[in-house]
Amino acid sequence: xxxxxxxxxxxxxxxxxxxxxxxxxxxxxxxxxxxxxxxxxxxxxxxxxxxxxxxxxxxxxxxxxxxxxxxxxxxxxxxxxxxxxxxxxxxxxxxxxxxxxxxxxxxxxxxxxxxxxxxxxxxxxxxxxxxxxxxxxxxxxxxxxxxxxxxxxxxxxxxxxxxxxxxxxxxxxxxxxxxxxxxxxxxxxxxxxxxxxxxxxxxxxxxxxxxxxxxxxxxxxxxxxxxxxxxxxxxxxxxxxxxxxxxxxxxxxxxxxxxxxxxx
Amino acid sequence: xxxxxxxxxxxxxxxxxxxxxxxxxxxxxxxxxxxxxxxxxxxxxxxxxxxxxxxxxxxxxxxxxxxxxxxxxxxxxxxxxxxxxxxxxxxxxxxxxxxxxxxxxxxxxxxxxxxxxxxxxxxxxxxxxxxxxxxxxxxxxxxxxxxxxxxxxxxxxxxxxxxxxxxxxxxxxxxxxxxxxxxxxxxxxxxxxxxxxxxxxxxxxxxxxxxxxxxxxxxxxxxxxxxxxxxxxxxxxxxxxxxxxxxxxxxxxxxxxxxxxxxxxxxxxxxxxxxxxxxxxxxxxxxxxxxxxxxxxxxxxxxxxxxxxxxxxxxxxxxxxxxxxxxx
Amino acid sequence: xxxxxxxxxxxxxxxxxxxxxxxxxxxxxxxxxxxxxxxxxxxxxxxxxxxxxxxxxxxxxxxxxxxxxxxxxxxxxxxxxxxxxxxxxxxxxxxxxxxxxxxxxxxxxxxxxxxxxxxxxxxxxxxxxxxxxxxxxxxxxxxxxxxxxxxxxxxxxxxxxxxxxxxxxxxxxxxxxxxxxxxxxxxxxxxxxxxxxxxxxxxxxxxxxxxxxxxxxxxxxxxxxxxxxxxxxxxxxxxxxxx
Numbered sequence: 045x046x047x048x049x050x051x052x053x054x055x056x057x058x059x060x061x062x063x064x065x066x067x068x069x070x071x072x073x074x075x076x077x078x079x080x081x082x083x084x085x086x087x088x089x090x091x092x093x094x095x096x097x098x099x100x101x102x103x104x105x106x107x108x109x110x111x112x113x114x115x116x117x118x119x120x121x122x123x124x125x126x127x128x129x130x131x132x133x134x135x136x137x138x139x140x141x142x143x144x145x146x147x148x149x150x151x152x153x154x155x156x157x158x159x160x161x162x163x164x165x166x167x168x169x170x171x172x173x174x175x176x177x178x179x180x181x182x183x184x185x186x187x188x189x190x191x192x193x194x195x196x197x198x199x200x201x202x203x204x205x206x207x208x209x210x211x212x213x214x215x216x217x218x219x220x221x222x223x224x225x226x227x228x229x230x231x232x233x234x235x236x237x238x239x240x241x242x243x244x245x246x247x248x249x250x251x252x253x254x255x256x257x258x259x260x261x262x263x264x265x266x267x268x269x270x271x272x273x274x275x276x277x278x279x280x281x282x283x284x285x286x287x288x289x290x291x292x293x294x295x296x297x298x299x300x301x302x303x304x305x306x307x308x
Numbered sequence: 309x310x311x312x313x314x315x316x317x318x319x320x321x322x323x324x325x326x327x328x329x330x331x332x333x334x335x336x337x338x339x340x341x342x343x344x345x346x347x348x349x350x351x352x353x354x355x356x357x358x359x360x361x362x363x364x365x366x367x368x369x370x371x372x373x374x375x376x377x378x379x380x381x382x383x384x385x386x387x388x389x390x391x392x393x394x395x396x397x398x399x400x401x402x403x404x405x406x407x408x409x410x411x412x413x414x415x416x417x418x419x420x421x422x423x424x425x426x427x428x429x430x431x432x433x434x435x436x437x438x439x440x441x442x443x444x445x446x447x448x449x450x451x452x453x454x455x456x457x458x459x460x461x462x463x464x465x466x467x468x469x470x471x472x473x474x475x476x477x478x479x480x481x482x483x484x485x486x487x488x489x490x491x492x493x494x495x496x497x498x499x500x501x502x503x504x505x506x507x508x509x510x511x512x513x514x515x516x517x518x519x520x521x522x523x524x525x526x527x528x529x530x531x532x533x534x535x536x537x538x539x540x541x542x543x544x545x546x547x548x549x550x551x552x553x554x555x556x557x558x559x560x561x562x563x564x565x566x567x568x569x570x571x572x573x574x575x576x577x578x579x580x581x582x583x584x585x586x587x588x589x590x591x592x593x594x595x596x597x598x599x600x601x602x603x604x605x606x607x608x609x610x611x612x613x614x615x616x617x618x619x620x621x622x623x624x625x626x627x628x629x630x631x632x633x634x635x636x
Numbered sequence: 637x638x639x640x641x642x643x644x645x646x647x648x649x650x651x652x653x654x655x656x657x658x659x660x661x662x663x664x665x666x667x668x669x670x671x672x673x674x675x676x677x678x679x680x681x682x683x684x685x686x687x688x689x690x691x692x693x694x695x696x697x698x699x700x701x702x703x704x705x706x707x708x709x710x711x712x713x714x715x716x717x718x719x720x721x722x723x724x725x726x727x728x729x730x731x732x733x734x735x736x737x738x739x740x741x742x743x744x745x746x747x748x749x750x751x752x753x754x755x756x757x758x759x760x761x762x763x764x765x766x767x768x769x770x771x772x773x774x775x776x777x778x779x780x781x782x783x784x785x786x787x788x789x790x791x792x793x794x795x796x797x798x799x800x801x802x803x804x805x806x807x808x809x810x811x812x813x814x815x816x817x818x819x820x821x822x823x824x825x826x827x828x829x830x831x832x833x834x835x836x837x838x839x840x841x842x843x844x845x846x847x848x849x850x851x852x853x854x855x856x857x858x859x860x861x862x863x864x865x866x867x868x869x870x871x872x873x874x875x876x877x878x879x
Contacts, residue, residue, distance in 0.1 A: 048432040055425050062420040066796040073799050076806040083815040092668040135416040140401035141433045225656045240663045304383040
């Protein structure tokens with residue numbers, strides 16, 4: 045049972061190794077934006093003056109965001125959509141092994157490689173911003189771990205669901221782009237959401253899944269969410285994992301029926 | 309009991325009908341119209357254990373669709389399919405562990421890794437004990453002569469080498485039932501022959517039931533005693549290959565070599581001259597007249613050599629299809 | 637007909653991105669009205685300049701430069717080398733992506749609208765020089781990417797060259813003054829986004845002393861020349877490695 049996944053993981057890991065140059069560039073690409081925004085927000089804080097914006101919170105926020113972003117990254121939806129389009133998926137359907145596990149192995153390997161590569165940026169950035177960064181309080185570590193794990197699950201199933209759209213449409217790429225755009229706004233990637241409530245109604249953060257796979261776990265790690273807010277947030281994360289998992293099951297079933305009903 | 313039993317299998321595809329033009333594509337976004345295309349239309353047959361069967365038919369006849377219904381990739385519109393006691397479309401794991409599908413144009417091997425890795429993955433997925441795995445891979449790579457390329461990345465292999473490795477990957481779990489869809493497509497003649505020999509040997513050694521579709525009549529001719537012919541989704545013929553010739557071949561041909569050149573016009577009185585060179589000619593005539601024509605030739609021409617042949621099976625089948633088409 | 641739909645879809649996608657970026661700016665300028673000498677309207681002019689350069693890059697070069705590593709990997713570069721036209725010219729402008737033409741107009745619209753909002757009056761000559769600075773920026777961006785893509789002659793297995801473009805231009809939406817050291821140093825001297833994006837926008841909304849204008853064209857010319865030399869150096873390497 046465990047051997048199957050271990051072998052799969054080993055192969056995925058090797059496969060990523062074959063494309064390590066590309067994976068490196070992808071990883072760096074995801075790091076540049078938070079670094080740019082870190083600079084921008086520190087400048088904004090200075091321009092505003094006073095205690096209104098906490099510079100060291102902003103630095104910590106973006107530094108931790110880089111880490112969380114790597115930990116929750118999921119690009120397998122694109123692979124799935126390609127396999128649906130080319131019919132390559134058929135070969136997987138005839139295996140006595142659930143397809144989602146192939147994707148899980150892909151995802152774990154993706155994360156391991158990206159974590160390794162992101163150290164190339166995280167270490168120098170640590171020394172640059174050393175004076176702002178503090179070691180998180182140890183009490184937050186277990187809950188931070190849970191929150192990041194749930195965030196990873198949310199992102200994994202969002203990617204999966206978008207990939208599954210490939211059963212119905214050829215323009216999964218457009219769908220991915222729109223999702224990407226929304227996630228920039230609502231996940232806390234462009235700005236910490238508490239600074240945006242005058243521009244964007246809070247409901248967008250509360251009722252969409254985006255905040256819960258990035259901004260929320262970052263704030264949990266920083267110890268910025270505590271008490272009932274913390275448990276409410278983790279509850280919402282669980283809720284989204286459940287919803288997206290259910291949606292994935294439904295779309296997979298419906299999609300396969302449809303796949304089997306159309307000419308290729 | 310039969311390994312496969314198919315009764316009144318029918319499969320319609322829903323085909324998306326798109327109106328032309330920009331407004332058409334906009335409209336189709338919201339309100340799609342479909343029409344049914346009959347890919348397989350009321351087909352029934354039984355296949356026994358250990359048989360090696362050929363599916364023949366022109367492009368789009370419904371061969372691959374039938375195969376996909378049998379493996380469980382397609383959901384039949386109506387009819388009953390029973391394979392090894394299972395309903396294929398449920399794709400239960402115990403069922404999947406007994407079958408295998410090789411498609412000439414789709415790979416299961418991991419493109420960036422050596423073939424041996426894909427084999428090992430299959431060993432785990434199909435839960436094959438180490439000793440049995442080793443024995444199977446050794447045997448198969450011996451038979452196919454690929455021992456020294458198993459460690460090479462698949463993308464660096466030639467098409468033929470890749471196909472051989474695909475076959476091994478499909479056979480790691482020694483399936484009872486093997487589906488081969490155009491396994492020799494794109495391969496050169498030598499490689500095609502090697503694959504055919506292998507399929508035959510595998511069938512005999514493991515008593516596996518094998519179903520083969522192919523464009524190349526040579527594949528079917530050499531491998532299959534029984535063939536099923538499908539055209540326009542309908543079953544046209546199900547029986548032995550030799551019976552096709554008796555049933556459908558209406559012509560024989562005679563190849564003659566003359567001692568010296570002869571006039572073409574004289575030969576044309578005997579039958580249809582298909583080929584004519586300086587001293588060699590091929591004449592085609594109705595089956596029953598062939599003896600008579602041969603006698604005539606020997607009698608009135610300077611014949612050096614003479615040979616009576618059944619029409620080539622490929623031509624017969626082509627005839628069958630075109631007759632069918634002209635009747636419809 | 638089919639691609640009129642693509643056209644619209646592409647514009648729609650673009651508009652979504654513009655809105656996302658617009659809201660991003662709003663959030664920042666909602667904190668404070670002026671940031672290191674840039675107010676909201678001026679910053680939007682810079683954003684428009686970025687959009688314009690980005691879309692022209694996309695229409696002219698993006699696809700073509702991506703293909704270069706493909707030619708090298710598949711060996712089709714040989715056919716191109718045999719053509720009696722400048723190889724660099726041919727691979728750079730092989731195929732134009734006209735789908736982004738509407739987006740170019742949207743970008744012009746953004747620049748025009750916010751120049752008006754910022755209450756800036758410009759003479760014809762100033763607009764002309766501004767235009768030339770933008771053309772210069774496009775050529776600089778092109779040169780930098782040619783240098784990056786030429787690396788494919790040595791690193792054949794790398795495919796994600798287009799991602800480098802994203803990495804290089806990620807900081808282009810904000811004035812260079814928004815960045816602290818060491819990022820500011822990198823974006824001034826290594827990937828000179830300061831010259832490519834901040835200068836033209838600054839010239840349009842405020843003023844740019846003529847030394848900086850001359851500097852822009854000098855750096856642009858030098859980069860273009862260097863890229864040209866490096867590209868042919870790469871081809872030479874390719875020829876000697878593959879024969």
